[in-house]
Amino acid sequence: xxxxxxxxxxxxxxxxxxxxxxxxxxxxxxxxxxxxxxxxxxxxxxxxxxxxxxxxxxxxxxxxxxxxxxxxxxxxxxxxxxxxxxxxxxxxxxxxxxxxxxxxxxxxxxxxxxxxxxxxxxxxxxxxxxxxxxxxxxxxxxxxxx
Amino acid sequence: xxxxxxxxxxxxxxxxxxxxxxxxxxxxxxxxxxxxxxxxxxxxxxxxxxxxxxxxxxxx
Numbered sequence: 001x002x003x004x005x006x007x008x009x010x011x012x013x014x015x016x017x018x019x020x021x022x023x024x025x026x027x028x029x030x031x032x033x034x035x036x037x038x039x040x041x042x043x044x045x046x047x048x049x050x051x052x053x054x055x056x057x058x059x060x061x062x063x064x065x066x067x068x069x070x071x072x073x074x075x076x077x078x079x080x081x082x083x084x085x086x087x088x089x090x091x092x093x094x095x096x097x098x099x100x101x102x103x104x105x106x107x108x109x110x111x112x113x114x115x116x117x118x119x120x121x122x123x124x125x126x127x128x129x130x131x132x133x134x135x136x137x138x139x140x141x142x143x144x145x146x
Numbered sequence: 147x148x149x150x151x152x153x154x155x156x157x158x159x160x161x162x163x164x165x166x167x168x169x170x171x172x173x174x175x176x177x178x179x180x181x182x183x184x185x186x187x188x189x190x191x192x193x194x195x196x197x198x199x200x201x202x203x204x205x206x
Contacts, residue, residue, distance in 0.1 A: 016199035019187035
């Protein structure tokens with residue numbers, strides 16, 4: 001089980017306001033957020049706007065990196081590149097072998113590029129992606145990079 | 147005097163029981179305190195400056 005895990009409890013408590021909605025008794029909210037399967041987990045900003053979602057059960061060692069990645073993607077979409085880069089780099093550095101790490105490395109490059117329009121930073125991040133995660137679909141997305 | 151002795155004995159009887167209660171609480175695993183109402187969670191989110199983690203579930 002994921003939620004009783006002490007590290008998961010700690011991570012969620014520190015970083016989120018946790019909200020559980022029963023889809024059977026709150027179909028209106030489920031419909032609003034297009035939740036058609038459980039578990040569906042969303043990261044919402046302080047206005048209730050969705051920025052990241054994941055479906056299905058994950059064990060703690062994959063769940064926490066996913067949450068951190070979600071925070072990074074929310075910051076990226078909100079154009080808070082400093083926060084985005086820090087969160088995405090944290091995913092890559094702390095959860096190097098997690099399944100979300102290649103995707104985090106991809107978007108880290110994008111965040112660094114967006115922050116300063118630094119093409120070299122983007123290419124370096126994507127070269128690292130190709131080198132560290134050659135078998136991931138994210139490496140294929142940057143396969144054109146020399 | 148007799149009253150003091152009885153009080154002392156009562157205290158001796160209560161302290162171990164209280165100790166068990168404290169020990170049990172201390173040993174309890176941490177748990178997530180879930181909000182149950184969307185509007186309350188969003189209000190709390192604004193106050194705390196933290197995003198909301200929304201978990202859609204079906205009771206098992």
